[in-house]
Amino acid sequence: MRPPIVRTLAQALVLGAAAAVLPLxxxxxxxADSVVIGGRPVRVADSPWxxxxxxxxxxxxxxxxxxxxxxxxxxxxxxxxxxxxxxEVLGVPLGRVRDLKVISGRDDLATNTGNEISVRRVRxxxxxxAYTNAGDFAVLTLSEALPEAYTIRTAGAGDAAYEPGTGxxxxxxxxxTGGGDYARTLHAAxxxxxxxxxxxxxxxxxxxxxxxxxxxxxAGELKGGRDACQGDSGGPLVxxxxxxxxxxxxxxxxxxxxxxxxxxISDVVRVMSRYA
Ligand code: ARG
Numbered sequence: 073m074r075p076p077i078v079r080t081l082a083q084a085l086v087l088g089a090a091a092a093v094l095p096l097x098x099x100x101x102x103x104a105d106s107v108v109i110g111g112r113p114v115r116v117a118d119s120p121w122x123x124x125x126x127x128x129x130x131x132x133x134x135x136x137x138x139x140x141x142x143x144x145x146x147x148x149x150x151x152x153x154x155x156x157x158x159x160e161v162l163g164v165p166l167g168r169v170r171d172l173k174v175i176s177g178r179d180d181l182a183t184n185t186g187n188e189i190s191v192r193r194v195r196x197x198x199x200x201x202a203y204t205n206a207g208d209f210a211v212l213t214l215s216e217a218l219p220e221a222y223t224i225r226t227a228g229a230g231d232a233a234y235e236p237g238t239g240x241x242x243x244x245x246x247x248x249t250g251g252g253d254y255a256r257t258l259h260a261a262x263x264x265x266x267x268x269x270x271x272x273x274x275x276x277x278x279x280x281x282x283x284x285x286x287x288x289x290x291a292g293e294l295k296g297g298r299d300a301c302q303g304d305s306g307g308p309l310v311x312x313x314x315x316x317x318x319x320x321x322x323x324x325x326x327x328x329x330x331x332x333x334x335x336x337i338s339d340v341v342r343v344m345s346r347y348a
Contacts, residue, residue: 261298
């Protein structure tokens, strides 16, 4: 089993909340090993496929209950990370989260703009391995359809967008400094698709996970600086206008030698067609 390290915004919040009642939980200092992720504020209207996953019951209302990201790939279908649906993140089993919402069109989580749509069904990748982090995705079915213009095309196997050196952007409302500074508005960071070898060497296997090129994509900057961070999980990595990854994991945020690891979308497409 993976040791209980604080890995996500959600977990930090849950552990923080639990600590108030149960003195045995002492949350680790928020990502003490992290540095800035070097993003910039962007408008959700320019990337309408970027959505927030939220539960006010679990995470409180100040930031609309946001705890992970997601991506609209069809009018009623949103992809997120499988680990976002775990009890470790939610604090209770998924079935006990009554107000799971997808929030679209909301730049600033402190406002009520855009739409909050309830989630009708959650399917976790049957091939997801919580120990290595392989296959880290879940498929959410919305109770109402979003406009077609909100959807983004997925990049299948062999798509040129996966080639190392390709410019990509990652989007989210997560930690912008590595110090627990969760964004109120949507941010994006420009990163580069890196060769599998870079992540295979960085992550040969540890409690954090094991880089597996069949189901993961490596992206970031060799010298560090720009990266996704806690709270961004499940959100999009986009290259050449197509979705190539979902924020999944990494060691710290933006550190040289520890790039971001993303769920490989071509593998999501493969699994979805197999279980459809
Ligand atoms: N697991 C984190 C989350 O749930 C995402 C971490 C991504 N880390 C990175 N260095 N790219 O929000």
